[in-house]
Amino acid sequence: MSLQLYAMNLLLRYQIKRRFKKAPDVMTLRPVMEAQEPISAKLPAEIVQQQIELGGVTVEKLTAKAVASEGAVFYIHGGGWVAGSPRTHRPLTWRLATKLGMPVYAVDYRLAPEHPFPAGLDDCLAAYRALIEKVPPSSIVIGGDSAGGNLTLALALRLKAENIPLPAALFCLSPATDLAATGSTIHTNAKADALFVEEMMHTLEPRYAPGADLRNPFLSPLYGDVAGLPPTLFQVGDTEMLLDDSVRMAQKMQAAGVAAKLDVWPKVPHVWHLMADILPEARRAIDDLVAFIRVHVHSAGHPSLEAAGTPSIAARQTPMIKVHHLNNSRSQRILWLLEELGVPYEIVPYQRDAVTNLAPPELKDIHPLGKSPVISDGDLVVAESGAIIEYLVRKYGQGRLMPAESSPDFVRYLQWMHFAEGSAMLPLLLALYVGRLGDAGAPLHPRIFGEIANHLSYMNGAIEKGGYLLGHEFSAADIQNSFVLEAAKLRGFLKDYPNLLDLLARLQARPAYRRALERGGPYAFAS
Numbered sequence: 001m002s003l004q005l006y007a008m009n010l011l012l013r014y015q016i017k018r019r020f021k022k023a024p025d026v027m028t029l030r031p032v033m034e035a036q037e038p039i040s041a042k043l044p045a046e047i048v049q050q051q052i053e054l055g056g057v058t059v060e061k062l063t064a065k066a067v068a069s070e071g072a073v074f075y076i077h078g079g080g081w082v083a084g085s086p087r088t089h090r091p092l093t094w095r096l097a098t099k100l101g102m103p104v105y106a107v108d109y110r111l112a113p114e115h116p117f118p119a120g121l122d123d124c125l126a127a128y129r130a131l132i133e134k135v136p137p138s139s140i141v142i143g144g145d146s147a148g149g150n151l152t153l154a155l156a157l158r159l160k161a162e163n164i165p166l167p168a169a170l171f172c173l174s175p176a177t178d179l180a181a182t183g184s185t186i187h188t189n190a191k192a193d194a195l196f197v198e199e200m201m202h203t204l205e206p207r208y209a210p211g212a213d214l215r216n217p218f219l220s221p222l223y224g225d226v227a228g229l230p231p232t233l234f235q236v237g238d239t240e241m242l243l244d245d246s247v248r249m250a251q252k253m254q255a256a257g258v259a260a261k262l263d264v265w266p267k268v269p270h271v272w273h274l275m276a277d278i279l280p281e282a283r284r285a286i287d288d289l290v291a292f293i294r295v296h297v298h299s300a301g302h303p304s305l306e307a308a309g310t311p312s313i314a315a316r317q318t319p320m321i322k323v324h325h326l327n328n329s330r331s332q333r334i335l336w337l338l339e340e341l342g343v344p345y346e347i348v349p350y351q352r353d354a355v356t357n358l359a360p361p362e363l364k365d366i367h368p369l370g371k372s373p374v375i376s377d378g379d380l381v382v383a384e385s386g387a388i389i390e391y392l393v394r395k396y397g398q399g400r401l402m403p404a405e406s407s408p409d410f411v412r413y414l415q416w417m418h419f420a421e422g423s424a425m426l427p428l429l430l431a432l433y434v435g436r437l438g439d440a441g442a443p444l445h446p447r448i449f450g451e452i453a454n455h456l457s458y459m460n461g462a463i464e465k466g467g468y469l470l471g472h473e474f475s476a477a478d479i480q481n482s483f484v485l486e487a488a489k490l491r492g493f494l495k496d497y498p499n500l501l502d503l504l505a506r507l508q509a510r511p512a513y514r515r516a517l518e519r520g521g522p523y524a525f526a527s
């Protein structure tokens with residue numbers, strides 16, 4: 001945590017949370033944001049600001065003087081549906097315009113309570129419809145923060161429902177996805193949240209959508225049918241009351257085959273991006289967001305369609321990846337990863353020798369070690385499961401399944417990636433080989449079993465209920481370590497580790513894991 005972030009959290013608590021404590025109502029946001037506007041509305045000289053109309057709705061268009069791209073960012077500001085404007089969100093929108101070289105269209109939608117639901121959403125829809133007359137949807141990203149993140153997802157669900165072309169990607173910064181307020185962090189983070197108080201959360205519905213069904217997906221996208229939505233980035237702070245709104249939404253999208261990426265940032269306040277003048281964490285998050293937008297606006301592919309079996313143009317032009325797959329082996333993980341990524345591949349099957357259990361000699365024609373997995377991608381041959389996974393995630397992941405290199409999780413990700421084969425597998429393999437010696441191997445057992453327990457209890461302690469190795473987000477590190485869990489379970493070593501048993505069951509239930517099993521053939525470690 002930077003010193004600036006530490007100081008900012010104290011300041012917010014003192015200046016804003018205190019006001020919410022006295023007046024726990026979302027309407028308190030209006031004077032707070034209005035007071036901030038003279039500072040936030042300042043634009044650097046390189047930005048051209050225009051007030052335009054799209055579909056009868058006022059929209060602020062910000063363009064960096066050196067525009068390089070045809071794409072567009074369609075931005076929906078936050079402010080609890082009752083406050084804020086394109087001007088209050090300029091610290092983020094002008095940076096996006098400059099860094100991306102793309103115009104940012106920030107919608108000045110109607111606010112509640114004067115204009116309750118669905119007025120604001122209708123405005124966003126009308127403006128987006130008019131924008132796609134000018135810019136192809138495949139070059140547009142829709143995004144927003146807080147209530148604007150909610151409107152981003154609600155708009156995407158409306159587009160889907162009304163058969164209007166979806167944009168290339170979505171992004172949601174600290175979004176509110178569940179007006180029914182069923183996320184547990186609303187209570188568990190009530191103290192830790194630097195801005196809001198719990199009672200204020202219960203004033204959202206009466207101000208924005210009085211008397212409405214709180215599980216209406218256009219109000220609470222968490223209850224919507226999210227299949228087929230474009231790749232989506234979530235950025236949220238781990239101390240936010242709204243943390244669970246992002247976590248559950250991202251998980252729901254992932255389970256439906258959507259390429260949803262969840263980045264949880266430590267200790268940052270709600271929509272910290274707006275404090276980019278001061279916080280290095282805000283500038284880093286904006287850089288990650290820019291990288292995500294660049295990947296999706298420039299790529300012809302649509303990973304959620306690929307996952308549904310329609311290879312993208314990009315994928316069809318790339319030579320088919322071949323996975324040299326040995327039955328009952330570590331290469332099952334590679335099939336699974338490719339299914340998660342929606343990248344087409346071909347399996348070249350090999351059978352273990354019935355007596356020795358070793359790989360057939362033909363595998364040595366592919367790679368001198370004669371082990372599995374090995375993949376070929378065009379002329380390139382890659383061995384070692386960890387290296388293969390890293391290679392595939394970096395080349396085809398478009399930011400999915402690994403934290404950004406600038407994120408605090410990246411080093412933890414690297415450690416877990418190396419841990420599987422570098423540490424955890426060795427004692428498991430020793431147990432297998434030494435077991436063949438019968439009683440003669442007994443003197444080695446305490447050390448071997450001790451090391452197995454050492455590694456498994458370390459992993460077990462690193463996982464929270466319902467979580468993954470990196471916390472809330474499923475990543476390629478879980479795929480790489482799944483073989484450790486499977487090998488340990490098959491040999492009866494996992495009984496005392498409930499978190500690991502639970503994690504393994506959740507991993508094996510993933511649709512992509514099941515698809516890989518169907519393609520890869522019988523796999524003794526799946527039981």
Ligand SMILES: N[C@@H](CCC(=O)N[C@@H](CS)C(=O)NCC(=O)O)C(=O)O
Nearest residue numbers: 329330358359371372373384385421
């Ligand atoms: N550390 C390597 C291990 C590769 C490995 O030992 N693969 C086993 C399959 S699980 C294999 O090919 N065994 C057959 C043999 O050694 O003949 C990796 O992670 O890729």
